[in-house]
Amino acid sequence: MDSLTLLSIFITITVYIGAIKLAKHVPSPFTTPILTATIVIIAILSSLHISYKQYATAKDWMTFLLGPATVALALPMYKNQSIIRERLKPAVLGLAIGTIATMTSAVWLSKALGLSDTIQAASAVKAVTTPVAIEAAALIGGDPALAAAFVITAGIFGAVLGPILLTCMKITDPFSRGLSIGTVSHGIGTSQIMTEGPVQGAVSSLAMGFAAIITSILLPWIYPLIQF
Amino acid sequence: MSFVKNAFLFIIQLVFIWAIYACSKYAVETFHIPIPSSVLGMVILYVMLVCKIIQVKFIEKGAAFLNKHLGFFFVPIAVGLMNYGGLIKTNGWQLLLMIAGSTIIGLAISAAATQYLTKKERNPTGGEKTNHGQSHSA
Numbered sequence: 001m002d003s004l005t006l007l008s009i010f011i012t013i014t015v016y017i018g019a020i021k022l023a024k025h026v027p028s029p030f031t032t033p034i035l036t037a038t039i040v041i042i043a044i045l046s047s048l049h050i051s052y053k054q055y056a057t058a059k060d061w062m063t064f065l066l067g068p069a070t071v072a073l074a075l076p077m078y079k080n081q082s083i084i085r086e087r088l089k090p091a092v093l094g095l096a097i098g099t100i101a102t103m104t105s106a107v108w109l110s111k112a113l114g115l116s117d118t119i120q121a122a123s124a125v126k127a128v129t130t131p132v133a134i135e136a137a138a139l140i141g142g143d144p145a146l147a148a149a150f151v152i153t154a155g156i157f158g159a160v161l162g163p164i165l166l167t168c169m170k171i172t173d174p175f176s177r178g179l180s181i182g183t184v185s186h187g188i189g190t191s192q193i194m195t196e197g198p199v200q201g202a203v204s205s206l207a208m209g210f211a212a213i214i215t216s217i218l219l220p221w222i223y224p225l226i227q228f
Numbered sequence: 229m230s231f232v233k234n235a236f237l238f239i240i241q242l243v244f245i246w247a248i249y250a251c252s253k254y255a256v257e258t259f260h261i262p263i264p265s266s267v268l269g270m271v272i273l274y275v276m277l278v279c280k281i282i283q284v285k286f287i288e289k290g291a292a293f294l295n296k297h298l299g300f301f302f303v304p305i306a307v308g309l310m311n312y313g314g315l316i317k318t319n320g321w322q323l324l325l326m327i328a329g330s331t332i333i334g335l336a337i338s339a340a341a342t343q344y345l346t347k348k349e350r351n352p353t354g355g356e357k358t359n360h361g362q363s364h365s366a
Contacts, residue, residue: 012307016300034299038306045310052311059304065294066301067249068242070266072294074273075287081278090345098338106330113322123326127334130305131264146315152306153327161328162335171339175346180339184331188306191299201295207338209267216262 001061008050008058015040032160032192070129070187073205076194080202083175091179095207098183099214102127104226111228118143124223125215126150129186132212140223151186158185159192174199182207234289241290248273 019037030036045055077084084091106123115123121142125133130151137147162181171177174197181189182204190208194201252269255261261268276282316323 012304016303034302034306037303038309041303041307042310045307052308055304055307059307062304063301065242065246066305067253067266067269068246069294069298069301071245071249071252071269071273072287072291073298074270074277075284075291075295077270077274078277078284087342087346090342090349093345094338094342097341098334101337102330102334105333106326109326109329110322113326115319115322115326119319119323123330126327127331129264129267131266145311148305149309149312150323150327152302152309153323154331155302156306157328157331158335162331165332165335166339169336169339171343173343173346176339176343179342180335183338184334187298188302191302194295194298205270209263209270212267213263 002057004050004054005057005061008045008055009062011044012037012041012058012062015044029160029164032156034188034191035156035160038156073190073201073208076198076202077205080199083199084202084206087175091175091203091206092210094176094179095183095210096214098180099127099211100218100222102184103215103219103222107223107226117141119146121223122147122150124219126154127184127186128212128215129208132216136216136219139220152188155185155188158189162189163193163196175203178203179207183211186211238289238293241287242294245273245287245290245294 016033016037019031019033019040022036023031023033045052103124106126107120110120110123118141121140122137122144123142124140125136125142125147128136128151130148133147133151134144137144158181162185163177166177166180171180177196178193178200181193181200185192186208190201190204193204249266249269252272253265256263256265256268273287277284277287
């Protein structure tokens with residue numbers, strides 16, 4: 001491992017620990033660690049003239065456990081299996097409706113705002129976890145890299161403002177809160193809503209998985225239907 | 229000694245969870261399964277726990293550690309947004325509006341639908357509100 005990679009890893013971990021401490025001392029949606037850490041790391045890398053390409057080796061090392069970490073979400077699901085089983089029907093219906101709503105509204109908003117066709121296609125997949133988004137975007141003519149960027153932004157947006165918006169909408173039921181965050185903000189939202197409680201974390205994990213499956217199946221059928 | 233033993237068990241648990249992920253990845257690539265490997269792995273681990281193929285305590289420490297630090301693993305990927313400076317300069321506001329708007333719409337509709345459907349299923353005639361499942365939040 002070269003020194004640039006070590007430096008990048010050191011910066012990332014140090015900033016992330018700092019971001020978690022900040023969130024504890026100043027609890028606010030705007031101190032959500034993934035938001036503050038990302039902004040600070042980008043600022044540091046830019047000031048040191050380290051490009052994302054140079055950062056990529058460090059990224060690969062640090063994200064090695066992302067897949068296993070997603071697998072580990074089976075633990076909260078298992079611990080809350082009785083509540084999940086009891087409400088499985090409304091949950092699956094709710095997340096299917098939500099997935100279609102977020103896909104359709106993203107495409108229509110892109111059209112209304114005059115964004116290009118490639119952007120429209122990439123926007124349709126932004127609610128689901130990156131590997132699915134990349135493949136689904138390519139199927140309907142969107143740019144996979146752009147889709148990944150939208151996925152991250154939608155995830156951070158939902159993690160930061162989702163809980164507050166739900167509270168404003170008087171959604172107090174932990175089950176519904178977890179479900180909707182997992183549906184629109186995949187793993188990033190899940191990592192955040194988990195801090196609210198175990199039911200939210202479990203249901204959000206479930207919703208994230210289902211939303212990915214539903215999107216990869218429905219998108220190629222729905223996308224032509226929502227064009228005008 | 230118990231520290232060494234615990235550290236060893238913890239690493240074994242992480243390796244086990246990683247192995248499930250590696251197998252899922254292999255299965256997804258070999259059989260062209262249209263779902264992400266991590267989601268398949270999550271389903272496999274869940275089924276293994278439910279069917280008592282493995283005991284919770286066998287993965288609990290490692291899984292809880294990964295759950296706790298899930299957010300960290302997204303940070304290096306989010307840093308990739310630094311590549312989109314140009315696009316953010318030209319279309320930033322429209323993109324933010326599109327992402328924010330459709331995320332809020334999806335959030336509101338899925339949450340409201342789930343809450344409504346649950347109430348309807350529990351009280352088809354629309355009677356008293358149940359309080360089930362409201363007491364788990366931290």
